Amino acid sequence: MQIYFPIAEISLNIFLVLGMGGGVGFLSGLFGVGGGFLMTPLLIFIGVPPAVAVATEANQIVAASVSGVIAHWRRSNVDLKMGLVLVVGGVFGSTVGSFLFKFLREMGQIDLVISLSFVLFLGVVGSLMLVESVRLILRSRKGGYRKKAHQHYWAHGLPFKMRFHKSKLYISVIPPILVGFFVGLLAAIMGVGGGFIMIPAMIYLLGMPTSVVVGTSLFQIIFVTANVTFLHSINTQTVDVVLAVLLLAGAVIGAQFGARVSGMLRGEQLRALLGIIVLAVCAKLIFDLVFEPSDLFSIGRAITK
Amino acid sequence: MNRPAAFLLIIALSAGSASQAIAQSLVADMSESSISITSNFTGKDILLFGAVDVPSDIVVIVQGPREKMVVRRKGRVSGIWMNRQSVTFPGVPAYYAVASNRPLDEIASQTVREQYRMGSTFLDFAVDASTPHLAGEELFEFREAIFRNKRRDKLYFETDNSVQFRERLFRTSIVFPTRAPEGDYTVTTYLLRDGMVIAEQLNPLQIRKAGFERKVFDLANQRPALYGIIAVLIALASGWLAAVAFRRS
Numbered sequence: 001m002q003i004y005f006p007i008a009e010i011s012l013n014i015f016l017v018l019g020m021g022g023g024v025g026f027l028s029g030l031f032g033v034g035g036g037f038l039m040t041p042l043l044i045f046i047g048v049p050p051a052v053a054v055a056t057e058a059n060q061i062v063a064a065s066v067s068g069v070i071a072h073w074r075r076s077n078v079d080l081k082m083g084l085v086l087v088v089g090g091v092f093g094s095t096v097g098s099f100l101f102k103f104l105r106e107m108g109q110i111d112l113v114i115s116l117s118f119v120l121f122l123g124v125v126g127s128l129m130l131v132e133s134v135r136l137i138l139r140s141r142k143g144g145y146r147k148k149a150h151q152h153y154w155a156h157g158l159p160f161k162m163r164f165h166k167s168k169l170y171i172s173v174i175p176p177i178l179v180g181f182f183v184g185l186l187a188a189i190m191g192v193g194g195g196f197i198m199i200p201a202m203i204y205l206l207g208m209p210t211s212v213v214v215g216t217s218l219f220q221i222i223f224v225t226a227n228v229t230f231l232h233s234i235n236t237q238t239v240d241v242v243l244a245v246l247l248l249a250g251a252v253i254g255a256q257f258g259a260r261v262s263g264m265l266r267g268e269q270l271r272a273l274l275g276i277i278v279l280a281v282c283a284k285l286i287f288d289l290v291f292e293p294s295d296l297f298s299i300g301r302a303i304t305k
Numbered sequence: 306m307n308r309p310a311a312f313l314l315i316i317a318l319s320a321g322s323a324s325q326a327i328a329q330s331l332v333a334d335m336s337e338s339s340i341s342i343t344s345n346f347t348g349k350d351i352l353l354f355g356a357v358d359v360p361s362d363i364v365v366i367v368q369g370p371r372e373k374m375v376v377r378r379k380g381r382v383s384g385i386w387m388n389r390q391s392v393t394f395p396g397v398p399a400y401y402a403v404a405s406n407r408p409l410d411e412i413a414s415q416t417v418r419e420q421y422r423m424g425s426t427f428l429d430f431a432v433d434a435s436t437p438h439l440a441g442e443e444l445f446e447f448r449e450a451i452f453r454n455k456r457r458d459k460l461y462f463e464t465d466n467s468v469q470f471r472e473r474l475f476r477t478s479i480v481f482p483t484r485a486p487e488g489d490y491t492v493t494t495y496l497l498r499d500g501m502v503i504a505e506q507l508n509p510l511q512i513r514k515a516g517f518e519r520k521v522f523d524l525a526n527q528r529p530a531l532y533g534i535i536a537v538l539i540a541l542a543s544g545w546l547a548a549v550a551f552r553r554s
Contacts, residue, residue: 004346004483006518007525011347011483059536066544067551074552108377112387226537233533237525241536242344242518248540252547289385295457296380297450302373302393 007240008052014246016046021060021250028064028251029071029258030265031214031274035251036061036192037122040114041281048243050111054101054191055232055239056247061193061225063248064255065218071259072215079166079212082176083219086198089177090224093184098231101189105236106303112289117190119285125196126278133271140268167208167216175206184224188231193221196278210267330358331496331504333365338508340481341515348483351510353404354476355494362405362412362497363468363475364423367510369400369460370488373433376447392447393433399486401425401461404477406468413500421495421502425452425461458484487512 004011020042028035036057043053072078104110158172179201183194195217202213233239262270333355340349353365374397380389405412409424419427430448439447455461459482468477479492490510495502514522525532 002345002347004342004344004518006514006522009484009486059540062537062540063544063547066541067548068544070545070548108375108388108391112385116385222541226540229536229540230530230533233525233536234529237529237532239525239533239536241521241525241532241539244536245539245543248543252544256547256551291386292381293379293386295450295453296386297376297378297447297454298388299374299376299451299454302375302395 003242003246005048005240005243007238008048008056008243010047012046012048012243017243017246018250020046021247022254023250025064025251025254026258026261027254027277029068029255029260030262031195031258031270035064035255036187036190037118037196037278038281039247040191041118041285044114048240049238050114051101051105051236051238052240052243054114054189055229055236056244057191058187058225058228058232059239059241059244060247060251061191062222062229063244064251065193065221065225067252068255068259069215069218069222071256072218075215077212077215078219079164079208079216080219081162082164082167082169082206082208082212083216085162085173085176086180086183086216086220087223089180089182090184090187090220091227093181093186094188094224094227095184095231096181097185097188098228098235100185101232102235104189108300114190115285115289117186119282119289121186121190121197122278122282122285125200126275126282128200128275129271130275130279133268133275136268137272164208166212167206169207171206179205180220180224183220184227187221187224188228191228193217193225195221196274331494331506332356333494333506333508335492335508335510337510339511339513340485341513342487343514343516343518346483346518348485349481351479351481352476353479353492353494353508354474355506356474357496358473359498360470360473361503362407363470363477364409364412364421364495364497365402365404365468365477365479366421366423366493366495367400367402367404367479367490368398368493369486369490369512370398371396372399372486373397374451376450378447378450390439392436392439392444394430394448394451395433397430397451398428399460399488400481400490401428401455402479403463404467404479405465406470406475408465409463412497413502417497417500417502423495424463458482460484481512485512487514 001014002011003014024035024039040053040057044050104113158174160173161170162173163170179198183198186192186194186197198217199213202208203210229239333353336352373395375391375393377388377391379386403424409418418424422428452461468475490512492508492510494506496504
């Protein structure tokens with residue numbers, strides 16, 4: 001059954017869209033990421049214009065994150081104070097990103113920037129996750145692994161310190177604001193929640209306990225992707241609400257199952273699996289960038305403004 | 306509209322214009338004069354039919370609204386393919402189809418075909434003033450890219466045996482793919498005899514988003530802030546609803 005999407009201006013099979021939403025939603029619930037890092041490239045692969053894919057996916061992530069955060073909230077896995085600090089940075093970052101997105105689109109380079117951003121971040125983060133979790137898995141098998149109670153990072157020397165009870169941290173607000181800002185920037189340009197960057201940053205940079213990072217990142221993602229949806233609607237009219245609703249119908253259900261399954265798996269195994277998926281998407285994008293396209297020329301409606 | 310009804314209509318049309326019989330050697334009409342893009346839109350075929358006084362040649366040219374198009378050429382930069390040059394053409398027909406009863410070069414001379422723009426070879430696109438100076442050959446490549454891409458999207462096509470005659474009656478079908486953009490289209494039917502155009506008729510055609518799709522599109526473009534807020538609220542509500550629904554189960 002084909003359905004016409006009024007903003008994307010293409011017709012797609014409704015079950016394909018629902019299925020993609022469900023599959024990616026499952027992974028997003030499982031790993032506590034928005035799922036955008038998979039969905040945005042997938043939407044582009046099935047013919048959705050990249051700018052529409054990014055903006056629409058941001059809209060869909062709002063829904064996936066809300067239902068995800070509720071599940072984590074019930075288990076008391078959200079650091080609200082840290083979340084709000086991250087939101088402050090995120091709102092600034094996504095606003096800057098949205099205007100950058102508009103500019104790049106008019107320059108005709110938005111597709112390239114989207115692809116390159118994915119390759120760069122997915123490549124680096126995927127490799128780090130894989131290496132780190134494999135190391136942990138191997139070490140825990142030997143049984144000689146002991147985590148330090150408290151580690152000192154460079155971030156601890158900065159001013160404007162704040163106490164985060166839930167995360168058992170007393171750190172400067174500058175690093176979380178910067179992390180939030182950067183993730184907001186990525187949300188606007190790539191149509192991702194940014195969990196794949198934020199979660200490692202929270203663990204390795206801010207030193208937050210693993211138990212609260214997923215819930216807290218989802219909390220921040222809601223506000224940032226809502227801001228992206230709003231700004232892209234105003235700046236580029238690229239949010240396809242019909243497409244977003246179908247994707248989220250599949251995704252919210254998938255995310256619920258994912259969140260349940262995540263409790264059954266161990267953290268390092270989960271991270272190794274996510275690392276592999278991230279690297280696979282990255283490889284596909286590299287392939288598309290490096291191999292000569294069948295037609296070097298492309299046409300598009302000029303953006304007049 | 307089925308075929309007998311279509312033919313009856315032609316007869317009615319011919320009778321109605323009997324007073325202009327001398328000038329009116331061609332009558333043509335379409336099964337529909339507007340296409341609505343609704344949620345189940347997957348393209349549309351429109352039947353064009355008509356009558357001529359003496360069997361001769363028919364060429365139908367359908368043109369879509371003119372759009373400002375950017376053609377971009379990719380080049381390799383340190384191993385990566387990226388858009389390098391671009392040329393803007395301000396008046397490219399979004400859609401261009403030619404249907405005829407036999408090959409165009411058999412119907413009319415190049416001069417006549419050029420005059421009436423019969424065939425995409427004779428479509429001429431002016432280049433935007435902002436375009437960097439390019440050699441004629443290079444510019445030609447950009448122009449060709451429009452035709453190649455439009456043909457791939459089934460927005461440009463020429464079929465030289467798609468007009469069928471049954472004595473004095475003719476018919477052809479015009480295919481509009483999903484990607485056919487909304488706007489005002491013109492369907493021009495030319496009657497040719499001995500290579501000369503002796504009559505022509507213009508039928509307008511509209512393609513419009515309609516119903517729910519129209520409302521969404523208009524809201525997004527006319528009230529973008531409201532649209533953005535609604536999009537966010539829908540997402541918030543759906544996420545919350547899903548979480549509640551799953552807690553109960």
